[in-house]
Amino acid sequence: MATPGIDLAVIGPGDLATSINKRGLPDDPEVVALMARAEEGILKSGVPIGGVARTAEQANRMIDARLCRAGARLRLVAVPARHRREL
Numbered sequence: 001m002a003t004p005g006i007d008l009a010v011i012g013p014g015d016l017a018t019s020i021n022k023r024g025l026p027d028d029p030e031v032v033a034l035m036a037r038a039e040e041g042i043l044k045s046g047v048p049i050g051g052v053a054r055t056a057e058q059a060n061r062m063i064d065a066r067l068c069r070a071g072a073r074l075r076l077v078a079v080p081a082r083h084r085r086e087l
Helices: 013-019 029-045 056-067 081-086
Strands: 049-052 076-078
Touching: 013 029, 029 049
Parallel strands: 049 076
Antiparallel strands: none
C-alpha cells in the first residue's frame, strides 16, 4: 500500500481463498482472518478500501465495519442485484 498512485484497494475473498489453496471457501476461518488482517493494513495506509459482498448481510456488515472507521474516504460495496433491496 506504500506504492504511490494506488487509488483503491479491493480484496477479493474468492481470489484470496484460491491463493491459499482454499478455492471456493471464502468463508473459511483462515481466509476470514487474512481478510481482516489485510483490511486493517489497508485502512492504516490511508488508501480507500472497497469490497465484495455475496449477500446483503455481508454488505451490511462491511458497511458497519468499514464506514464507521475514521479515515474511510470511499465506500464501495458490490452485491448481487437480487439482494440490493435488502440493504
